[in-house]
Amino acid sequence: MRHAFQFKVNFTGGIISPGYLLHIMKAVEEAGIEEVKFGLRQQLLIDAGNKHHDRLVNSLERNDIAYEVNTNNYPNIVSSYAAEGIFAPDSWLREGVYKDIFDLFDYTPRLKINISDANQSFTPFFTGHINWIASSAGHFWYLFIRFPKTKDLYQWPDLIYTNDIPRLSKYIEDLILLYQIADGASLHLRVKEAITLIAKPVEHPLQLPKFQLPYYEGFNNYGNKFWLGIYRRDELFPVKFLKDIANTCLQTKVGQLYTTPWKSIVVKGIEQADRVFWDWVLGKYRINVRHASNELGWQVEDNNDDGLAIKRHIIRLFDKEDTRTYGLCFAVKTQQKAMLFGSVLIERRYGIVRSKTVPLDSYDISYTQNFNPNSSKYIVFREAVKKEHLDTYLISVCKYYYEMQREEVNNAEIDSKAMAEEPATEIHGIVYQCPHCLTIYDEVLGDKTAQIPAGTLFADLPDSYSCSLCEAPKKELKPLALIALMV
DSSP states (O other), X not given: OOOSEEEEEOOGXXXXXXXXXXXXXXXXXXXXXXXXXXXXXXXXXXXXXXXXXXXXXXXXXXXXXXXXXXOOSSOOOEESXXXXXXXXXXXXXXXXXXXXXXXXXXXXXXXXXXXXXXXOOSSOSSSSXXXXXXXXXXXXXXXXXXXXXXXXXXXXXXXXXXXXXXXXXXXXXXXXXXXXXXXXXXXXXXXXXXXXXXXXXXXXXXXOOOOOOOOOOEEEEETTEEEEEEOOTTSOEEHXXXXXXXXXXXXXXXXXXXEOTTSOEEEEEEOGGGHHHHHHHHHHTTOOOOOOHHHXXXXXXXXXXXXXXXXXXXXXXXXXXXXXXXXXXXXXXXXXXXXXXXXXXXXXXXXXXXXXXEEEEEEEEEEEGGGOTTOOOEEEEEEEEOGGGHHHHHHHHHHHHHHHHHHHHHHHHHHHHHTTOOOEEEXXXXXXXXXXXXXXXXXXXXXXXXXXXXXXXXXXXXXXXXXXXXXXXXXXXXXXXXXXXXX
């Protein structure tokens, strides 16, 4: 349901103290609102209709809670803090370092800032404008700039010391917003001329981990304690439930909880003896914490019913077909300006109707280079797909991904065997392979599906011929040599 007003409350780095969460929930409850959401940038979202607007404004201001309404002038600072200790392997980047950085921000950023551990793949690296990623050298950071309204990344040529992150972020923001500097080289030169930083040259390129989305909900062991992840299928969290979560944290001496870019929350540091309290809260509100993993790996724009509807539609069909999606995450983009994190992108098409740009009832499907969601390079898989056909092509994308994975393993095995022996090879003919779904057209066999008889040369196929699985046009099929070993 769409509302007239959306209130936004930021949680720097996704960190929430239980006392502050309780304070906010009481203010929201006073305004008569029963449910809230969490956003992609780890913030709190409160939808309000006309009848609740004034009461909510009065309640938030009376309780001294900073907020925005229907604007995003101050996007939240996103961090991988929630992953520390549970999804990130050992690193010099600890909770205390994150807090030191956040404490040094003496201004409210107007550009999107991401602060990430390079050893995790739970939170995105490059969805901000100013993206800080920890290097292997203690307290030194890579910096990547994505100028507003672009997808291009500029890598800063220096590693920057931890304590200089807030100051440099502020200076870069001013140069971009006040002085309209829009290229990396000019930005770097202006910074060098104006301020002194603790820095050293980048000597080794950033090595990002292979993407693997962890299962981020339910009760889980770490060390001698537990962490609890809570995800909501409809993105809605009851206010009373969050009040009880905050009270349980205070009761069991859990000092903080975390929001995530997957619109979920994480509670760490739960003692074995206290699990009974957490089980009671989950049971009281009938909160399910064991959803299928193919449902968790989705990014949908904030406050977007159309995107959620597409997500639900695809998940039902994935379940029906028992489709494996491990290693992938999906993004549904229905608004032109949205910046989402996903290895497979489902993007609504727009067209010009009567001189106006309007959304169309069709979608493009793309995937990122190497299926790494942190890549900014998208490769088109299929264009202008109707909603009712999305599942067919998304299943083909999943199949293609696993074929690529298998090919990588096979190539690695072949390379290792070639070290010991190098048998001669000979060509045993040519087939034509679809680069999208890897389907083969073999001239010897023809194509029964398309009623192409055996023995039909590829050159003799009509121009209208297309891949029998994903319908890619004939011109996109690539010749592939069949090779046999001569032993």
